[in-house]
Amino acid sequence: MKYTLAVLVENRPGVLTHISGLISRRAFNIESIAAGHSEEVDTTRITIDVEVDDELELEQVVHQLSKLVDVIKIVNLTRVDHIERELALIKVKASKVNRSDLVDIVEIFRAKIVDVNRETMVVELTGEASKIDALCEVLVDFGIIEIVRTGKIALSRGPIAAKEM
Amino acid sequence: MILQGADALIECLKQEGVEVVFGYPGGAVLTLYDALYNSQFPHVLTKHEQGAVHAADGYARVTGKVGVCIATSGPGATNLITGIATAYMDSVPLVAITGQVGVSLIGKDSFQEADICGITTPISKHNYLVKRAQDLPRVIKEAFYIARTGRPGPVVIDIAKDVFAATMDYEYPTEVSLRGYKPLFAGDEEVLRVCLEELRQAKKPLLFVGGGATISNMAPEIRKFVNATGIPVISSLMGLGVVPGDSSEHLGMVGMHGTYAANMATVECDLLLGVGVRFDDRVTGSVEHFAANAKILHFDIDPAEINKNVCATIKVVGDLAWSLPLFNKLVKDFAPDIKEQTASWREQTAIWKQDKPMTYKSREGVIMPQQVIAKLNELAEDAIVVTDVGQHQMWTAQFFNFRQARAFVTSGGLGTMGYGLPAAIGAQIGLPDKKVIVFCGDGGIMMNCQELATAADNGFPVKVIVMNNQVLGMVSQWQRLFYGERYSHTSLKGRTDYVKLAEAMGVTGFKAEHPGELEDILKKALATSGPVLVEVALPSDEDVMPMVPPGGCLDKMILGEC
Numbered sequence: 108m109k110y111t112l113a114v115l116v117e118n119r120p121g122v123l124t125h126i127s128g129l130i131s132r133r134a135f136n137i138e139s140i141a142a143g144h145s146e147e148v149d150t151t152r153i154t155i156d157v158e159v160d161d162e163l164e165l166e167q168v169v170h171q172l173s174k175l176v177d178v179i180k181i182v183n184l185t186r187v188d189h190i191e192r193e194l195a196l197i198k199v200k201a202s203k204v205n206r207s208d209l210v211d212i213v214e215i216f217r218a219k220i221v222d223v224n225r226e227t228m229v230v231e232l233t234g235e236a237s238k239i240d241a242l243c244e245v246l247v248d249f250g251i252i253e254i255v256r257t258g259k260i261a262l263s264r265g266p267i268a269a270k271e272m
Numbered sequence: 273m274i275l276q277g278a279d280a281l282i283e284c285l286k287q288e289g290v291e292v293v294f295g296y297p298g299g300a301v302l303t304l305y306d307a308l309y310n311s312q313f314p315h316v317l318t319k320h321e322q323g324a325v326h327a328a329d330g331y332a333r334v335t336g337k338v339g340v341c342i343a344t345s346g347p348g349a350t351n352l353i354t355g356i357a358t359a360y361m362d363s364v365p366l367v368a369i370t371g372q373v374g375v376s377l378i379g380k381d382s383f384q385e386a387d388i389c390g391i392t393t394p395i396s397k398h399n400y401l402v403k404r405a406q407d408l409p410r411v412i413k414e415a416f417y418i419a420r421t422g423r424p425g426p427v428v429i430d431i432a433k434d435v436f437a438a439t440m441d442y443e444y445p446t447e448v449s450l451r452g453y454k455p456l457f458a459g460d461e462e463v464l465r466v467c468l469e470e471l472r473q474a475k476k477p478l479l480f481v482g483g484g485a486t487i488s489n490m491a492p493e494i495r496k497f498v499n500a501t502g503i504p505v506i507s508s509l510m511g512l513g514v515v516p517g518d519s520s521e522h523l524g525m526v527g528m529h530g531t532y533a534a535n536m537a538t539v540e541c542d543l544l545l546g547v548g549v550r551f552d553d554r555v556t557g558s559v560e561h562f563a564a565n566a567k568i569l570h571f572d573i574d575p576a577e578i579n580k581n582v583c584a585t586i587k588v589v590g591d592l593a594w595s596l597p598l599f600n601k602l603v604k605d606f607a608p609d610i611k612e613q614t615a616s617w618r619e620q621t622a623i624w625k626q627d628k629p630m631t632y633k634s635r636e637g638v639i640m641p642q643q644v645i646a647k648l649n650e651l652a653e654d655a656i657v658v659t660d661v662g663q664h665q666m667w668t669a670q671f672f673n674f675r676q677a678r679a680f681v682t683s684g685g686l687g688t689m690g691y692g693l694p695a696a697i698g699a700q701i702g703l704p705d706k707k708v709i710v711f712c713g714d715g716g717i718m719m720n721c722q723e724l725a726t727a728a729d730n731g732f733p734v735k736v737i738v739m740n741n742q743v744l745g746m747v748s749q750w751q752r753l754f755y756g757e758r759y760s761h762t763s764l765k766g767r768t769d770y771v772k773l774a775e776a777m778g779v780t781g782f783k784a785e786h787p788g789e790l791e792d793i794l795k796k797a798l799a800t801s802g803p804v805l806v807e808v809a810l811p812s813d814e815d816v817m818p819m820v821p822p823g824g825c826l827d828k829m830i831l832g833e834c
Contacts, residue, residue, distance in 0.1 A: 116452070120401070121389055121393075121401065124389070125393055129393075129394070166579060170574075171576050173576075175452070177452050179452040
């Protein structure tokens with residue numbers, strides 16, 4: 108089972124080391140992890156996608172992470188109505204011949220072309236992970252040179268912030 | 273008050289009530305040592321940084337105070353690692369202060385640089401890298417607070433060399449503000465009522481006490497509970513002494529080398545009340561079959577311990593200092609009923625205890641290891657007993673009757689060989705009026721034997737019993753039982769004369785080789801002032817029994833002579 112956790116941590120050096128260190132030493136299976144600033148200057152928000160066998164294992168992940176001194180709060184977003192997004196940049200081969208085909212595909216996926224040169228294009232896509240996977244699958248035929256993905260971020264719907272949940 | 277970083281640090285230590293620090297100087301902490309020199313702050317110089325950290329650990333375990341050690345950057349700090357990990361596994365409050373290279377040199381592979389925060393992250397409760405002098409008071413305040421509150425543990429403060437020399441406006445903070453660290457004290461009282469109901473239903477309840485009971489100083493409450501209800505008690509290695517070892521309700525240590533009665537009771541009980549325990553694999557054997565007929569009530573301060581190894585029926589999360597007094601109040605009125613309805617169960621456990629007590633077979637003309645422990649149990653019943661790790665550690669757990677909590681100091685979780693001697697020195701400093709006895713194997717003593725010199729040079733009167741069976745006992749026992757008697761590199765037959773080794777470092781040495789002389793020599797050792805080492809010659813092939821093979825069920829013990 109997959110769960111999405113919003114982890115609010117102190118914005119301090121070493122915090123990510125503590126989190127990633129804990130995840131690896133407890134052998135937790137993390138699918139993605141994305142960190143960035145939050146609405147508060149001294150708080151970093153990390154979205155962790157964790158794959159566990161059961162609720163007990165999830166409880167372990169949450170409790171162990173909570174023990175870290177710099178972890179302020181953990182919210183299990185899986186249980187609340189929420190939005191998930193991931194951003195991908197995909198560099199794909201684009202010759203004169205197939206460029207227009209590519210543009211069509213990009214259009215269909217509501218992606219954006221953010222860089223073009225004589226041989227390649229960079230496509231930017233925001234969406235759920237499955238949508239990015241689907242685009243990548245189509246682009247394989249053109250020849251993907253490289254992909255970078257941010258990892259999933261998630262936010263609850265409605266007026267309440269994670270720090271107040 | 274304008275102070276230099278190093279002086280400020282010492283002020284902070286005084287504010288925290290630190291009585292003594294254990295350490296070893298070096299380049300990155302020169303300024304700090306200069307401040308120690310000026311302030312005459314009590315400092316114990318060990319012979320190795322590992323000795324310093326284990327001594328701080330031993331000091332912390334017997335006193336319940338935070339142990340403090342200091343090491344320099346790089347190799348000094350990396351020498352602390354085993355000790356920090358040892359303290360972490362056994363939840364010992366420790367503050368380890370390490371020097372770091374100067375701020376401008378960090379990350380440049382500078383001389384004696386090592387990333388101590390990176391290295392200690394998985395083995396410490398928390399750690400800090402201090403690069404600005406003005407952060408020092410806050411960091412030290414937080415470090416001590418984190419180390420001793422909640423579930424205690426080691427905290428590392430890595431301080432850049434220039435911080436010690438920088439001046440700052442010193443003021444010690446009165447309060448700690450940590451958004452992500454709110455150690456839990458009180459939990460849900462309602463859950464305690466549910467526990468009481470379960471307890472009243474139970475026909476075969478069993479109390480299982482662990483290190484948490486010692487750490488929270490709750491031995492008196494637990495004894496009160498046991499006296500009132502008459503419920504039989506088993507202990508983990510770390511829980512020995514919480515209930516007097518010789519009390520009729522105490523069935524002994526449970527687990528791999530637990531007593532027959534404790535292990536059978538665990539298999540048969542219908543309610544297991546785990547208090548400050550973490551259901552380590554050395555306790556449970558096969559997790560699937562562990563207390564399979566029982567509902568498990570798990571009392572612990574650390575929510576992450578609940579359902580980690582064993583699933584609890586009811587969890588009581590909170591400080592034992594909160595839950596146990598309350599639970600005792602609730603139980604009080606029903607205690608006589610509980611005592612009555614569990615009478616036949618108590619009888620059953622007493623029969624197990626009587627039928628298969630901890631015993632061993634004597635051999636003609638040979639001192640048996642168990643006999644050494646049992647003899648010292650007679651001669652020094654109020655002693656603080658420290659062990660190293662291995663067979664002698666298990667024999668000590670089995671054959672010494674611990675009467676008080678905090679009277680048994682041993683590396684339980686990490687199983688650190690070389691721990692015993694330095695930890696004994698720390699314990700002795702913490703409790704200068706107590707007799708401190710440390711049992712070591714001939715393997716473990718050599719891992720930190722340099723600390724004999726620390727004991728001698730400072731006159732710390734620890735009594736070191738070297739249980740010399742000329743093998744790496746526990747490993748060779750496994751080779752005998754599970755590896756077809758192929759004794760790969762476990763023979764320690766060598767030319768070391770332990771008495772001479774002791775004498776060379778200024779420690780009085782005795783040697784006991786025959787059963788007839790054992791008692792006299794032990795008495796002589798105990799009566800001799802200053803540090804003493806007694807080498808006891810033992811047979812090489814004695815096994816620690818009973819034994820539950822790893823991953824086995826607790827009722828499938830190899831009993832040996834037991």
